[in-house]
Amino acid sequence: MRLLLSLIAGALFGAGLFVSGMTDTTKVQGWLDVFGNWDPTLAFVMGGAMIPMFIAWRLTRGRRPVAGGDFPELPRPELDHRLITGSILFGMGWGLAGLCPGPAMASITYGGLGGIVFMLAMLAGMGLAPMIATRLDRLAAAT
Numbered sequence: 001m002r003l004l005l006s007l008i009a010g011a012l013f014g015a016g017l018f019v020s021g022m023t024d025t026t027k028v029q030g031w032l033d034v035f036g037n038w039d040p041t042l043a044f045v046m047g048g049a050m051i052p053m054f055i056a057w058r059l060t061r062g063r064r065p066v067a068g069g070d071f072p073e074l075p076r077p078e079l080d081h082r083l084i085t086g087s088i089l090f091g092m093g094w095g096l097a098g099l100c101p102g103p104a105m106a107s108i109t110y111g112g113l114g115g116i117v118f119m120l121a122m123l124a125g126m127g128l129a130p131m132i133a134t135r136l137d138r139l140a141a142a143t
Helices: 002-020 025-032 041-059 081-097 101-106 112-142
Strands: none
Touching: 002 041, 002 101, 025 041, 025 081, 081 112, 101 112
16 A cells, blocks of 8 residues: 555656656756746745645644654754755756756656766765765764
8 A cells, every 4th residue: 555655646746747847957947047037937836845745744743644654753954064065966966957856757758868867877976975974974073
């Protein structure tokens, strides 16, 4: 049952990305082009995701998921070197490629060679991230 619910949720998420145009790299880069040909539609997509998630976090306190397990803890509200470094790298990749992980997965079937290269680079970055994080933690502890 849990896998079926995960499949449905993932398919719904991918369909939403596709329908909203978030798999179109020019639309995403248009959102980032504040001083040029700015496209504000991503703000509506973000609001359409953040508002229900805010409500869901409030409604799940003290409850358990229908499919078992536990809800994740609320994220810590502190800024540390991991969050700042990850945000910078994510933003650079998002701005250069016009894709983040969700839309990249949704567009892999029609993204051509560029989409495949992006996915390989993203997976390599995800694989290297723990090693880099450990090294940054050691450097931070040494200072």
